[in-house]
Amino acid sequence: MAADDENRGSLEQSEVDEDLVAQVREKMPEDEPLYDLAELFKVFGDSTRIKIIWALFESDMSVGDIANLLNMTQSAISHQLRVLKNARLVKYKKSGKTVYYSLNDDHIKKIFELGMEHIME
Template sequence: MPKPVQDLCEDTCNGTSNIDLLKEQLISEQTVTGVAEVFKALGDPTRLKIIHTLLNKELCVHDIVQVLEMGQSAISHQLRYLRNFRIVKRRKVGKTVYYTLDDEHIEQIFLQMLQHIKHD
């Protein structure tokens, strides 16, 4: 069993009351697991290409296949994965399925990471 954080150093740099407050403010296991799952979903290059493709425009599966030059089965699989994590959403018109990003949060996360990567 790991030792409690307080036992690892002789002095608490922020005081015991601050440690207790930080513990109370710690996000729940359910929330942290959800966030980790979304980051895992964003950790695949093909899924990131799909997100980038959908940044400014709703597209049908066929168009995404054409842009990424991949098979429809592979794209559909990745879109299903992204949909399960509410990263993309779909709209069906007849037999055609259109995809967009689920909401502006996904767009902002993606754009912020692009800026972070490009930052020197």
């Protein structure tokens, strides 16, 4: 709206544009949190990891259980769990030979729900 209607009279486009750009630039966060945010969503941007997280909504599970559930190799699941662990999205608890993973963040479910709302629109 603002950008659309104020480009009249004798002003050249470029002047108005630069005003708007400067104005928006002031309000922009620093680069680093935006990089971090992109990194977080990158972690969500893979269907295997989405499935793992969704499974963990229901119950904590071992690596083998998850591999079984998703019909994938233990190795593939283990690699992906490491990604989730690095993003501090899951935590784990060792019990003998097996390792049980569980979710580590309360925001995930809400983020997923909002994402689903967009999908369904």
